[in-house]
Amino acid sequence: MKLITYNFLTSKCIRGVKVGYPLKLNVVEKKVEQQNFNPEFVQRMLPRLEWSAIKSAADIVGCAEIPENMNVETSLHDTDFLQKLHHLLLEIEIVNGSLICPETGRVFPITNGIPNMLLNEDEV
Amino acid sequence: MAGIKKYLLLFAQDFVEFRYPEIESLIKLFKINVEVPKPTPIERPYWILENVEESEVRQIASRSVSLKFVAEIWSSGTSYDEFHGNVKKLMPLIDKKYKNESFKFMVETYNKHIKLKQRIEKIETMNYLDSVLGTIDLKNPDNTFVYFEYYGIDDLNVPVHPEHIYFGRYIADGQRDLFNKISLKTRKFIGNTSMDPQLSILMANQGLCSQNDLMFDPFCGTGSMLIAGALFGSYVIGMDIDYLTLHAKTKPSRALQKVRAADESIRANMEQYNLQNLYLDVFVGDFANYPLKGNLKFDSIICDPPYGVREGLLKVEKKEGRKFTAMTEDAVHYPSLSDYKMTNLFHDLLNFSVKHLKIDGRLVCWFPIPDKFYDDTIFPQHSALKLISTSRQQLIGDTSRILLTYEKIAETGELVKNDALENVDFRMKYFTQYDKERKETRHKNHQKNLEEAEKRGIKLMNKTEWKKYVNKKRQAEAMDKDS
Numbered sequence: 189m190k191l192i193t194y195n196f197l198t199s200k201c202i203r204g205v206k207v208g209y210p211l212k213l214n215v216v217e218k219k220v221e222q223q224n225f226n227p228e229f230v231q232r233m234l235p236r237l238e239w240s241a242i243k244s245a246a247d248i249v250g251c252a253e254i255p256e257n258m259n260v261e262t263s264l265h266d267t268d269f270l271q272k273l274h275h276l277l278l279e280i281e282i283v284n285g286s287l288i289c290p291e292t293g294r295v296f297p298i299t300n301g302i303p304n305m306l307l308n309e310d311e312v
Numbered sequence: 313m314a315g316i317k318k319y320l321l322l323f324a325q326d327f328v329e330f331r332y333p334e335i336e337s338l339i340k341l342f343k344i345n346v347e348v349p350k351p352t353p354i355e356r357p358y359w360i361l362e363n364v365e366e367s368e369v370r371q372i373a374s375r376s377v378s379l380k381f382v383a384e385i386w387s388s389g390t391s392y393d394e395f396h397g398n399v400k401k402l403m404p405l406i407d408k409k410y411k412n413e414s415f416k417f418m419v420e421t422y423n424k425h426i427k428l429k430q431r432i433e434k435i436e437t438m439n440y441l442d443s444v445l446g447t448i449d450l451k452n453p454d455n456t457f458v459y460f461e462y463y464g465i466d467d468l469n470v471p472v473h474p475e476h477i478y479f480g481r482y483i484a485d486g487q488r489d490l491f492n493k494i495s496l497k498t499r500k501f502i503g504n505t506s507m508d509p510q511l512s513i514l515m516a517n518q519g520l521c522s523q524n525d526l527m528f529d530p531f532c533g534t535g536s537m538l539i540a541g542a543l544f545g546s547y548v549i550g551m552d553i554d555y556l557t558l559h560a561k562t563k564p565s566r567a568l569q570k571v572r573a574a575d576e577s578i579r580a581n582m583e584q585y586n587l588q589n590l591y592l593d594v595f596v597g598d599f600a601n602y603p604l605k606g607n608l609k610f611d612s613i614i615c616d617p618p619y620g621v622r623e624g625l626l627k628v629e630k631k632e633g634r635k636f637t638a639m640t641e642d643a644v645h646y647p648s649l650s651d652y653k654m655t656n657l658f659h660d661l662l663n664f665s666v667k668h669l670k671i672d673g674r675l676v677c678w679f680p681i682p683d684k685f686y687d688d689t690i691f692p693q694h695s696a697l698k699l700i701s702t703s704r705q706q707l708i709g710d711t712s713r714i715l716l717t718y719e720k721i722a723e724t725g726e727l728v729k730n731d732a733l734e735n736v737d738f739r740m741k742y743f744t745q746y747d748k749e750r751k752e753t754r755h756k757n758h759q760k761n762l763e764e765a766e767k768r769g770i771k772l773m774n775k776t777e778w779k780k781y782v783n784k785k786r787q788a789e790a791m792d793k794d795s
């Protein structure tokens with residue numbers, strides 16, 4: 189699982205959960221896979237990012253260079269920043285680990301890079 | 313050539329109903345300002361486009377899988393005499409530069425097969441062009457000239473002489489080579505739900521998939537749609553309810569293959585086609601309860617929703633009585649799956665698209681229907697989605713599927729009540745020749761899932777353990793709320 193996808197996932201689908209976001213990220217195994225840097229795509233993703241989630245994920249995977257706050261307007265043309273964000277969002281792969289619902293503690297496992305967000309009968 | 317330019321688009325004769333929507337989509341995608349002709353009958357294998365630029369027809373050709381090739385028309389006629397007369401009239405107007413450039417001829421006929429010898433004879437009838445054309449180069453010509461004879465579409469009644477003859481300059485081929493590139497025969501990971509390459513590319517064209525877009529397939533299975541979207545530069549994400557499919561652990565669908573290779577996966581497919589840079593992720597999830605944040609917007613949603621025998625309509629069953637079939641400590645879990653009524657599924661899909669598409673974004677999906685229930689009021693509709701096109705494909709067993717293309721036109725709206733559609737679910741109950749089979753498949757899958765869980769060393773909880781677990785969780789929830 190890439191962190192761009194992490195940024196899109198919630199546990200709001202669990203019955204009773206109000207926000208379910210951001211999920212807590214628990215990393216057991218990760219790897220880095222080089223991807224072509226495409227500034228235009230990162231630019232287009234900027235408004236779709238929830239910065240608090242991105243920042244805490246960056247801390248967890250040890251990506252120190254991600255700032256506390258992000259302003260979409262000024263970040264759009266900061267190539268250096270876009271490059272770092274590209275690395276964070278698209279090159280870091282969570283191979284094994286889990287996502288944890290912030291409200292209920294429900295654990296969603298990530299195995300072989302694939303998160304399992306399926307709920308149990310009593311949760312829907 | 314001086315004057316108004318005209319282009320001849322010659323199409324392949326498969327999936328004729330998909331041709332018009334495809335070209336219309338591409339014209340929208342490239343913002344080309346041209347009236348798309350709607351020739352009748354729809355089987356007519358060629359169209360003529362007027363008032364477009366060469367660069368624009370090249371754009372169409374760069375994406376179309378319906379198109380064989382496009383040529384700039386220089387001259388035409390409805391009899392040999394008229395045709396050659398017109399070409400000769402044109403000769404003084406032909407640009408002098410062609411005299412200094414090499415060329416070759418390409419002969420095409422429709423509805424009449426001709427042998428090589430006859431092709432050469434046809435080319436020889438144009439010998440008088442020597443005075444305005446340069447030297448022949450069959451391998452690497454600067455220009456290719458097209459000679460096209462059209463013998464109508466009635467293959468039981470082929471006329472002796474062509475109905476129409478065209479002469480012009482070849483511009484570009486369509487993208488029919490792409491089918492080979494992503495052929496299922498050579499694709500690393502496939503399943504029995506993998507989509508035909510031609511149709512999957514058509515769907516990506518209907519979806520206006522383009523560079524740097526974000527495309528989503530909520531029923532991605534083996535990921536055929538993800539491949540098609542990425543071919544056109546979209547970044548792709550997929551979801552599927554079936555853990556085993558996403559982990560490529562289902563039974564192989566190739567006749568001679570007994571076990572899946574260790575490296576089979578959706579990602580491996582993307583690497584096979586050098587599209588790994590556009591592959592974001594796939595995740596296991598239930599469309600009826602999807603785990604995506606509410607404000608997420610996709611540029612396109614392209615999918616083949618579940619139906620029929622091959623894979624039942626499934627969703628995680630809501631069990632108020634807290635019965636359970638499998639629950640594990642680490643929550644790797646195979647919930648029991650229940651039937652998902654077709655109407656509900658499509659209503660969910662339309663609502664989902666209104667919520668998660670950008671304005672102008674497109675939903676492209678197949679809609680299955682037994683032929684006896686088919687009529688053109690049956691399609692699900694939403695006031696925030698404009699139904700752009702419907703193309704029907706006849707399947708075996710008296711069923712069809714219709715490729716529906718919707719475009720989001722408003723941020724909010726509501727489902728349009730559709731009695732015809734709602735009747736289908738009811739009437740489908742009488743169409744139950746598949747039902748038993750489907751139940752069995754479901755049961756088998758479920759057993760397999762349980763076995764798989766056990767094999768992976770996961771202990772299944774018994775009823776008491778489960779109750780304890782639920783209670784603990786409830787307590788934790790209550791504490792969370794208090795704090």
Ligand SMILES: C[S@@+](CC[C@H](N)C(=O)[O-])C[C@H]1O[C@@H](n2cnc3c(N)ncnc32)[C@H](O)[C@@H]1O
Nearest residue numbers: 505506531533534535536553554598599618626
């Ligand atoms: C017609 S297949 C699509 C196949 C896919 N286009 C491919 O390339 O393999 C439908 C898929 O929907 C999945 N499915 C069924 N019910 C679902 C649900 N409630 N949520 C998500 N996926 C579901 C099935 O597992 C199946 O893979």
